[in-house]
Structures are given as C-alpha cells and as structure tokens.
Amino acid sequence: MNTVIDPTLYLPQLARILEITPMTAREKFFLLELPHPLNHRPGQFVMLSRFGVGEAPISITCGPRNDNLLEMVIRDAGSLTHALHTMKPGQTLGVRGPFGSGFDLESLVGHPLVLLVGGLGLVPMRSLIQAVLARLEQFPSLTIISGCRTPADELYREEMRALERLGENNGKIRVIRLVDRTDHLPWDGRVGLVTAPIAELSLDPARTLVALCGPPVMYKFVLLELKSRGIPDDHIFVDLERRMKCGVGKCGHCQINQVTCCQEGPVFRYDRIAHLPEALP
Ligand code: FES
Known part of the structure; x- marks a missing residue:
C-alpha cells in the first residue's frame, strides 16, 4: 500500500520580513x-x-487576522534564533503551519x-x-495577570499599559502587571x-476559565493557588512548551x-494532562 504524505506539511511558505523591532535586550518583534x-x-x-541554518517552533503572537501578515516575538536563545536576529527587512524566511490545537x-x-x-x-x-x-x-470579564523578572524584561509594555487604562474605564477588563524585582528601574x-x-x-469556580502560560516553575504554584480557590481542573488551560521538530x-x-x-x-485543558508524569515535571 502506498503511503500518501501531504507535501504541504513539510513545504514552507516563503515569507518576507517587513519589520524587525527590538523589544528588550533579548527579544525582537518580527512582522512577516x-x-x-x-x-x-x-x-x-x-x-x-x-534557509541554510535551521528550523524552530515559534509561537504566533497576533490574534486571528484576515490579511497575509504574521507577528512573532523571537528570543535570542541559540544559534538559529541568533541568526534570525541578524536578519533584515526584505529578506525571506520559511514558514510551515500553523500547527497545534490552540485555544x-x-x-x-x-x-x-x-x-x-x-x-x-x-x-x-x-x-x-x-x-x-x-x-x-x-465575555463577562477579562483579567490578565502578567509577570516578568524586571522592568527591562517586560514585553508589550505600551499595549499592556493601554489595556490597564482601558480597564480603569471599563469594568470588564483588569490588568495586573508585576515584576519579581525592579533592579532600581522605573x-x-x-x-x-x-x-x-x-x-x-473574585472567581466563580462554576464559570471562570483560567489559562496559564509561562516558565515551568510557575505552573506548580499557580495550580496550587487555583485549587485552593476551588477552580476545577477542567476549567484550566495550560500552554506547554516542548521541543518540536516536525510539528x-x-x-x-x-x-x-x-x-x-x-x-x-x-494548549491543553489541564484535566487532560494532570495525570501525566511528564507533563509538568
Ligand atoms: S514535533 Fe511533535 S511529533 Fe514531531
């Protein structure tokens, strides 16, 4: 029996870089x-x-859109991402996907x-x-709690501030921004x-849904806190990072x-993976 492989799974689309903007010392914003x-x-x-360097999974940072544009934020964390950081608008990248379940x-x-x-x-x-x-x-309400190490590490600062201000005039939105330490920065x-x-x-365990995305150490403590507030596992979504190769x-x-x-x-509903030893080691 012949196995038919969908070639589009492995064939990248050619994407043109329109913009690269530094966001922090380690992260750059890419518009393709x-x-x-x-x-x-x-x-x-x-x-x-x-091309000629390699391929890596990169999260999509923009909401669904009808045009041909794609927004990403890439941290300089290895040889490929470093090579991406040295690219310029007008150059070409390969894009496969979108992959994964998402929300x-x-x-x-x-x-x-x-x-x-x-x-x-x-x-x-x-x-x-x-x-x-x-x-x-x-949506009855949207609460965002966003933390990072220091003020210099904060991503999308102006957007988050704008949402924070919007929330002050709109009872639906609440944004809480935190840093672990200020390092004497404003x-x-x-x-x-x-x-x-x-x-x-104010959480309603019967209705509130919670989504988490962050470093692995964060999940354990957040999940304990949510449990103490009575949020059931099937009302929690976790976005897990894993080493992807084929996608x-x-x-x-x-x-x-x-x-x-x-x-x-x-993205998994927590009750799907809570029992898996390798999910949140
Ligand atoms: S990255 Fe999931 S099976 Fe290859």
Whole structure:
C-alpha cells in the first residue's frame, strides 16, 4: 500500500520580513508577509526556518487576522534564533503551519476569563488576548495577570499599559502587571509573583476559565493557588512548551508520555494532562 504524505506539511511558505523591532535586550518583534493568510487559532505555532541554518517552533503572537501578515516575538536563545536576529527587512524566511490545537475560542465565550502569564508566556497568550478583545462583548470579564523578572524584561509594555487604562474605564477588563524585582528601574506595576494577586480575584469556580502560560516553575504554584480557590481542573488551560521538530506528529520529539504535544497541544485543558508524569515535571 502506498503511503500518501501531504507535501504541504513539510513545504514552507516563503515569507518576507517587513519589520524587525527590538523589544528588550533579548527579544525582537518580527512582522512577516505571507503569500496566503495563515488562518490560525490563538495559541498555535509555526515552524520558522532560516534557509541554510535551521528550523524552530515559534509561537504566533497576533490574534486571528484576515490579511497575509504574521507577528512573532523571537528570543535570542541559540544559534538559529541568533541568526534570525541578524536578519533584515526584505529578506525571506520559511514558514510551515500553523500547527497545534490552540485555544477553541467558541468554548471560552460566555465565561469570565483569567489569563496568567510569566515572561515569554505573554507572546502566545497575546494571540488569545487579541482574539478575546475582538469579541469582548461576548465575555463577562477579562483579567490578565502578567509577570516578568524586571522592568527591562517586560514585553508589550505600551499595549499592556493601554489595556490597564482601558480597564480603569471599563469594568470588564483588569490588568495586573508585576515584576519579581525592579533592579532600581522605573516601574509603575506591582512587585511580586503572579501567584500573589490570585487571592484577591473574585472567581466563580462554576464559570471562570483560567489559562496559564509561562516558565515551568510557575505552573506548580499557580495550580496550587487555583485549587485552593476551588477552580476545577477542567476549567484550566495550560500552554506547554516542548521541543518540536516536525510539528506534525511524525518524529516523537514533543511526546508527553503518550500525548503528542505538537498536535494535541501545546494548549491543553489541564484535566487532560494532570495525570501525566511528564507533563509538568
Ligand atoms: S514535533 Fe514531531 S511529533 Fe511533535
């Protein structure tokens, strides 16, 4: 029997870099133009390649959009991402995807939402924030708790501040920005961990849905806090980072026990993975 392989799974689209803007000392914002709209869901990722160097999974940071543009934030954390940071507008990259399950926005509609993010977790979570803001009238409330190490590490500062101000005039939105420490830099948010404000939120365990994205150490403490507030596992979504290689369920690099993260994830409802020893080691 012949096995038919869909070539589009492995064939990148050619994307032109329109803009590269430094955001922090380690992260740069990339705006790409694709030949076709990506039609992605919030929380999905693409496999991004610089030809002759390599390919890596990169989160999509913009909400669903109808044009051919794609926004990403890339941290300089290795040889490929370093090579990406040296590129210039007008140059070409390869894009495969979108891959992964992402968030099912329709299943979130009608629920109060709490989004908890740490550090680079804001990058994929911003795609959900934008998707929710575009349909805000369908959500009773949107609370965002966003933490990072120092003020110099904060991503999307102006956007988050603008949302914070919007929330002051609009009872639906609440934004709490935190840093672990100020390092004597100017800072207009709070100092502390993202777990701290959970105690002050008014949560309805029967209706509130919570989504988490951040460094692995954050999940354990946030999940404990949510449990103490009575939020059931099936009302929590976790965005897990794994080493992706093929992105399409063929290589096994992203396996979490028997679950394939690149296909079933990287966004999981927590009750799906809570029992898996490799999910949150
Ligand atoms: S990255 Fe290859 S199976 Fe998931």
